[in-house]
Amino acid sequence: VLGRRRRRDGEPPLEQGWIPYLGLALEFTRDPQAFLLSCQQKNGDIFTVYLAGKYVTFILDPFLYQFVIQKNKQLDFQEFAMDLSSKVFGHPHLNDPKIPVSNEQLHKLYNYLQGKELNNLIESVMRNLNHRLNLEQLKSTEWKTDKLLDFCYRTMIEVSFASLYGTSPCDEQKQISELMQKFRKFDKMFPYLVAKIPIKLLWNTKRIREDLINYFISRELDGRLNMAFVIEKRKEFLEQHKYLQDHDIAAHHFALFWAAVGNTVPATFWAMYYLMKHPEAFTAVRDEIDHVLQSKDQGLAPVFNIRLSKEDLDSLINLGSAINETFRFCSASMNIRVSQEDFTLKFQEDRRIQLRKGDCVAIYPPLVHMDPEIYNHPEVYKFDRFMENGKEKTTFYKGDKKLRYYLMPFGSGSSMCPGRYFAINEIKIFITLILGIFDIEIVKEEKLIKQDINRAGLGILHPNSEVCFRYRLRQGRKI
Numbered sequence: 334v335l336g337r338r339r340r341r342d343g344e345p346p347l348e349q350g351w352i353p354y355l356g357l358a359l360e361f362t363r364d365p366q367a368f369l370l371s372c373q374q375k376n377g378d379i380f381t382v383y384l385a386g387k388y389v390t391f392i393l394d395p396f397l398y399q400f401v402i403q404k405n406k407q408l409d410f411q412e413f414a415m416d417l418s419s420k421v422f423g424h425p426h427l428n429d430p431k432i433p434v435s436n437e438q439l440h441k442l443y444n445y446l447q448g449k450e451l452n453n454l455i456e457s458v459m460r461n462l463n464h465r466l467n468l469e470q471l472k473s474t475e476w477k478t479d480k481l482l483d484f485c486y487r488t489m490i491e492v493s494f495a496s497l498y499g500t501s502p503c504d505e506q507k508q509i510s511e512l513m514q515k516f517r518k519f520d521k522m523f524p525y526l527v528a529k530i531p532i533k534l535l536w537n538t539k540r541i542r543e544d545l546i547n548y549f550i551s552r553e554l555d556g557r558l559n560m561a562f563v564i565e566k567r568k569e570f571l572e573q574h575k576y577l578q579d580h581d582i583a584a585h586h587f588a589l590f591w592a593a594v595g596n597t598v599p600a601t602f603w604a605m606y607y608l609m610k611h612p613e614a615f616t617a618v619r620d621e622i623d624h625v626l627q628s629k630d631q632g633l634a635p636v637f638n639i640r641l642s643k644e645d646l647d648s649l650i651n652l653g654s655a656i657n658e659t660f661r662f663c664s665a666s667m668n669i670r671v672s673q674e675d676f677t678l679k680f681q682e683d684r685r686i687q688l689r690k691g692d693c694v695a696i697y698p699p700l701v702h703m704d705p706e707i708y709n710h711p712e713v714y715k716f717d718r719f720m721e722n723g724k725e726k727t728t729f730y731k732g733d734k735k736l737r738y739y740l741m742p743f744g745s746g747s748s749m750c751p752g753r754y755f756a757i758n759e760i761k762i763f764i765t766l767i768l769g770i771f772d773i774e775i776v777k778e779e780k781l782i783k784q785d786i787n788r789a790g791l792g793i794l795h796p797n798s799e800v801c802f803r804y805r806l807r808q809g810r811k812i
């Protein structure tokens with residue numbers, strides 16, 4: 334059968350299925366967690382599965398992750414990521430000999446998402462979110478009803494776009510609202526694009542992608558004010574290469590914008606949702622927020638003008654733990670590497686496996702996140718799971734051995750998300766302002782909200798339906 338191969342000595346157990354080309358892809362996508370657990374029962378912690386034209390070796394024992402992560406020369410991430418990104422976002426493949434733009438140099442610029450520049454980004458997000466919330470124009474006693482995922486998208490796309498790509502001197506509410514709608518349409522197709530379904534077959538996705546790319550062409554970006562340093566530098570870097578057309582550069586900007594909001598918005602949704610569903614968590618987080626706001630004597634009237642520093646946000650331990658617990662529940666990004674040559678991957682002592690050039694090696698963190706040996710009652714949301722003695726808890730055990738990798742929403746090693754600090758701070762700012770300013774509650778829930786697993790392996794899962802909520806200016810709080 335096409336694609337079938339024989340297992341060689343030293344290679345992990347092999348599961349190929351019987352369907353030509355697809356192999357076990359359908360079983361895997363139907364429920365990755367259940368599928369991997371059943372393979373583990375049969376084969377142990379290391380096995381290879383044939384999935385849609387690729388042999389993927391899964392390493393399920395978290396104590397072996399480090400051996401994969403350390404081998405970043407033989408097990409490459411960048412080539413695979415660039416390939417995928419260029420197909421999904423329609424930009425040229427960097428490192429193509431015809432386009433001598435260094436992907437490595439481009440990566441160095443992501444350092445501007447951290448350190449001193451992170452403080453500036455935090456300040457921008459604060460300013461832009463205060464501005465956005467002031468536009469809501471709520472009167473003090475009036476409840477306003479909305480849909481939670483939609484609210485998170487509207488607010489965070491506007492705030493992230495303004496904080497990264499700057500603000501326009503003209504009113505751009507209409508354009509931003511169109512950007513949000515198009516972004517959501519494109520994002521719905523994201524799993525299909527990753528699965529390499531040709532964009533032509535995905536209705537009008539190609540046109541929507543072009544429209545989105547057009548928001549980022551240089552004549553649109555040039556007049557914007559307060560652009561983030563990371564974007565300014567990235568723009569300068571890409572524009573100095575005459576090989577890249579304006580459209581190519583814009584497509585790169587769009588890819589980064591997708592990375593910046595594609596996971597942050599659903600993560601914010603879940604963080605808010607779980608807080609609203611768990612009153613004890615809501616109260617603990619809100620008390621902590623009030624404490625910080627009061628100590629800073631923050632302005633809430635006549636217009637909201639909350640300004641908190643990174644240190645203030647760092648001090649929100651309950652909130653930080655609630656966000657980590659949210660990540661544990663709903664993050665499902667698979668860490669993939671591609672073997673650059675036939676070689677022996679060595680683990681501790683005499684444990685080792687043979688890998689072939691072109692095969693993938695995968696780590697699937699949701700299995701760790703839901704492991705009852707690591708997390709007591711993993712199916713239960715406990716907002717304070719990641720705190721201990723008033724600080725962030727960082728020691729977790731499996732059996733009696735301490736784990737290095739216990740929570741992995743942001744990937745690992747060479748594929749670690751460079752925007753992780755920015756993302757966590759953005760979510761913290763969002764929740765701090767919303768809980769600080771508003772009373773907020775779920776209105777009705779006709780059916781239980783579940784995670785839609787069609788993005789399993791690709792990042793933060795989405796909810797399978799909307800949640801209706803309402804909010805009003807906080808009562809019983811001096812403003």
Ligand code: HEM
Pocket residue numbers: 414443446589592593594596597600664666667668669742743744745747748749750751752753755756792793
């Ligand atoms: C909750 C929010 C976020 C999550 C869960 C997340 C997760 C991830 C993960 C898992 C990867 C690795 C991808 C892989 O292994 O295939 C990644 C890569 C990346 N992320 Fe994030 N991310 C988030 C927010 C952000 C933000 C806010 C930014 C930028 C402002 C950002 C920028 C990037 C970039 C540029 C890459 C690609 C890095 C590379 O090519 O090496 N992310 N992210």
